[in-house]
Amino acid sequence: MVVIVIIGVLASLAIPRFSEASDKAKVAEAPRILASFESAYLTATAEMPVDSINSPDRIIFDTTALKSKWFNYGFNRDGNKIKGFQGTAAAKIGKISSGTGIETNYVDSTGVFSHGVVGTDTVAMRKYVPNFF
Numbered sequence: 001m002v003v004i005v006i007i008g009v010l011a012s013l014a015i016p017r018f019s020e021a022s023d024k025a026k027v028a029e030a031p032r033i034l035a036s037f038e039s040a041y042l043t044a045t046a047e048m049p050v051d052s053i054n055s056p057d058r059i060i061f062d063t064t065a066l067k068s069k070w071f072n073y074g075f076n077r078d079g080n081k082i083k084g085f086q087g088t089a090a091a092k093i094g095k096i097s098s099g100t101g102i103e104t105n106y107v108d109s110t111g112v113f114s115h116g117v118v119g120t121d122t123v124a125m126r127k128y129v130p131n132f133f
Helices: 002-027 029-047 122-128
Strands: 071-078 081-089 101-107 112-118
Touching: 002 029, 002 122, 029 071, 029 081, 029 101, 071 101, 081 112, 112 122
Parallel strands: none
Antiparallel strands: 071 081, 081 101, 101 112
């Protein structure tokens, strides 16, 4: 009887940690995909004038990555010019509600991407991807 109680206590401690690790793994997809978009954008801007990059079609993206099981991806624009990329949760992921996500914006004056959070569950998102910010 004591052994069964000990196993039950250990299971009750392990299951929530496993669930959180699973959620973190799902959220980790978004920074990886956005980083590949950033890399493609920077390569394209090095090869052609930035003002001529006014369509995602001008840059070779993995179009299958624009929508995944966990995130929807899109482009941030300034008029017709691509300024960055955004990934928002397509479904609830742990404490993160759908529509919450991360974004990158290209800062022309510094030539780097800034990273931020979009949506309502910013605390949970920062907890899941702390190295992105």
